[in-house]
Amino acid sequence: MNDAPPRTSAQRAAGYDVLAGLLEHGAAGVEPAVARLFDPSAEPDDLKSEYVAAFDLGTPPFASSFLEADRCVGGQVTTAIGDRMGVGMGTGPAPCHLAAQLGYVSALLGHGQDEPAALFVHDVVLSWLPALAVGLEEQPVPFWRAVVRQALDLAADHAGAAAPEQWSAPLQPAVVKAPLDERSGLADIATWLATPAAVGTFISDHDLVGIGRAIDLPRGFGSRPQRIETLLRSAVDYGLVPKAVEGIAELLTRRRGALLGLAETHVHAGVVKPWIERIDHGLDVVATLSEASLREGAKDSAES
DSSP, X not given: OOOSOOOOHHHHHHHHHHHHHHHHHGGGXXXXXXXXXXXXXXXXXXXXXXXXXXXXXXXXXXXXXXXXXXXXXXXXXXXXXXXHHTOOSOSSOOTTBHHHHXXXXXXXXXXXXXXXXXXXXXXXXXXXXXXXHHHHTTSSOHHHHHHHHHHHHHHHHHHTTOOGGGSSOOOOOOOOOOOOXXXXXXXXXXXXXXXXXXXXXXXXXXXXXXXXXXXXXXXXXXXXXXXHHHHHHHXXXXXXXXXXXHHHHHHHHHXXXXXXXXXXXXXXXXXXXXXXXXXXXXHHHHHHOOHHHXXXXXXXXXXX
């Protein structure tokens, strides 16, 4: 997948360590020398606000946000990763945070545990990092986009071309039932669309602004599911449901194409298969959304 010269364990350990440090402490600042490794024109002071835009307000660097049905840190995914790492919820980043995972791989390599390190990359890091990377590709955060892409490059090179079935127990995104029955309200549809394990990608605030701005709809306030609900409700009110649905479908299609691209250049196709399957399902569900169904959903939400 990668034509670069093979990396030694020491080189990989150093790379993972630098990336882990950036992702853990980036909001507090980045050393100028390190910043310019990724972008010679980077202004370290500007990277603090970009970090917030990328991760705190954008696409969170937590495996749980992608793999859990409720998108919450501290649940089964966090526990499962912590058990593999032999840690719990301490004062550092949660085990499901990308920084914690990269730091753990660096430590394993530093202690000569090459096989456990590669297995952890296979089973944990690559179970969700491609989905994070393609989501960030559309965000206006060039430095942190490059950091995450470098993490993906390093992990993909480390994993090699092995198929997922050759690994021990790769983490999988949860199965989330689509809200297609008569009792589903607009809030249920919005929550489902806000769940990467359901729809195959993280629809960020930046994505919602872009979809809404293209058809002159407000972005709304509150949590991300609430903002998606506002977008859908406004589309019903202004007779713009087909255009809103088209905007969401176009986003999912772009993400699908990006994942397929990673399968050609970076990782085994089996790594991205769960995410592509969920995007395909998401496209099927979005295609069923009509003005009538959303209007009925809005009515149900108002009555509940």
